[in-house]
Amino acid sequence: MTPPAPDELAYSMTLPAALTSPAIARRAARAMLCAHGLDEAVDVTVQALGELAACACRFTPDAEFYVSLRHSGNTIRVTVYDGHPRHTSPRLAAACDGRRRSALRLLARVVGACGGEWGFGESREPGGGTRMWALLPVRVAGGFSTANKDA
Structure with missing residues (x-):
């Protein structure tokens, strides 16, 4: 079996x-x-997913959250949806975004180290909530573990 x-x-x-x-x-x-x-x-993807999942557990008011893992065009996309809705008050929305950004500091460093992208925003999926994601280039991500072992 292949x-x-x-x-x-x-x-x-x-x-x-x-x-x-x-x-x-x-x-x-x-x-x-x-x-x-x-x-x-594996190392960079598992780290990114762990950070996103921990953030979802912290912020979601729901009993569960959704994870998606995809590969296309030599990039791994990790997406996590939680049930935390966007605040209608601009002041509360800004404060909440700041807390989420702070909770994802390590993710930002990991994704930045491998030349990827990350972000979060309102979910376009039915039911709303928040979508968080990381794009990880496989070629660069492969050097992530080696570079960190040497550091």
Whole structure:
């Protein structure tokens, strides 16, 4: 049996907003990436997903959050949706965005180190909430673990 190709990486899961869920998401992502031959991107993807999942658990008022992991064009896209709606008050929205940005400081550093992109905003999905994402270039992400081991 031949392993699935990298561009066939397209998974999603719904997890409870519980303290154990970021660890479950990291383990699942590691298995998925390795199964698709994307071993070189495991460390940075697992770190990014763990940060996004932990933030979702902290902010969502719902009992669960949604995770999507995709590969296309030599880029891994990690997306997490939580149920925290956008505030209607500009002052509250700015304060909430600041807290979320602060909670994602490590994500910003990790994604920046591999030349990726990240962000968050209002979900366009039915039900609303917040969408957080990270785009991780596989070639650069592969050097992420080696560079950090030397540091």
